[in-house]
Amino acid sequence: MSTQLALSDLDLPRRNGELAFDAPWQSTVFALAAAVIEHAFGGDREPFRQQLIAAIAAQPGRPYWESWTAALEALVQALP
């Protein structure tokens, strides 16, 4: 349960010794989900949460933010 940090990460902000995001694409996909939830679902987080649950269940060992990406892809496909 430890986090390996590359030297290049050392100037990034962190809390309690852990980075909020390990790479720019992670913060991007996090914010993209927030944008879709806010602007396409009127702030209702539940549809995304259900996709995230399904994405994690489909591949439990997959890195978290990759499951997040898969969940957002599935949610976006279902947009009218």
Place this chain on the structure above:
Amino acid sequence: MTESAHHPAPLSPVEQRVAALQTLLTERGLVPEGFIEEITRQYESEIGPMNGAKVVARAWVDPGYKQRLQADGTAAIAELGIGGPEGHHMVVVENTAGVHNVIVCTLCSCYPWPVLGLPPAWYKDPPYRARMVREPRALLAEMGCLLPEDVEIRVWDSSAEVRYLVLPPRPRGTESRTEAELAALVTRDSMIGVARL
């Protein structure tokens, strides 16, 4: 994507997928200018366990606040100007001499963002999500949180609506500390329930 112009290294498959999502959603008008940067900034610098620490410290020094916090967590947390996504139905669970509370999300990664920020990596990983329910005492011990056998462990699985925050007991010998000094003692892990103060 001005970044890619400066870094010609090829994008990894997942970076390509995120870039495609960003293009698609921006074209559909769902991503306002500056939105990604603003959200990232908020979660890297403003929204984090320092907010929960303020709530805990206030509860320690103000019995009336503690009462309101336990009666309606969301409203009492909002009194301190704290709220937002993943914090609309907050329940605060108090650790006592006989009861130790710990939070988990067994299905995904539900977590009280306004008071704790985004969850640490281990909170989102399968071993924590499975074992905290199956064998909390053993897992807590492995994480350095050793509990006497007579302390009851309550595991709170964050559901679709409810987000939990653990209220740890005020450490002994802190009677002369100010509220701000007390807040500095409160750790993220103590508010998840995987550590004691």
